[in-house]
Amino acid sequence: MKITMDVECTPEEARAFLGLPDVKPMQEQLMREVQDRMTANIRAMEPEAMLRTWLPATLKGFEQMQEIFMSQMTGKKRE
Known part of the structure; x- marks a missing residue:
């Protein structure tokens, strides 16, 4: 017997359903820091x-x- 089930949900909904942490704020913070450091290094050159x-x-x-x-x-x- 084979059962197929299609679930339509957003990545955020899937993450919440599976109990995974939301890492988006951390990623945004790290990307801002990387961008700031790169900008400072480019200006210093x-x-x-x-x-x-x-x-x-x-x-x-x-x-x-x-x-x-x-x-x-x-x-x-x-x-």
Whole structure:
């Protein structure tokens, strides 16, 4: 014997029926805190300092990649 039952209810109604806690207020609080922290960090960033930090490493990496490609094409090993 097989019995099928369709129940129409909202997620809130299902949660209350099953006795599960309502975590929506906690999620909203945490999301506000995450948003506030991200906004503060973005405001604290200085574009010039970021470029000075990242650019030299990026250029050096690009030069090394160029050397590897050239050595592969010419058949010479890097020193």
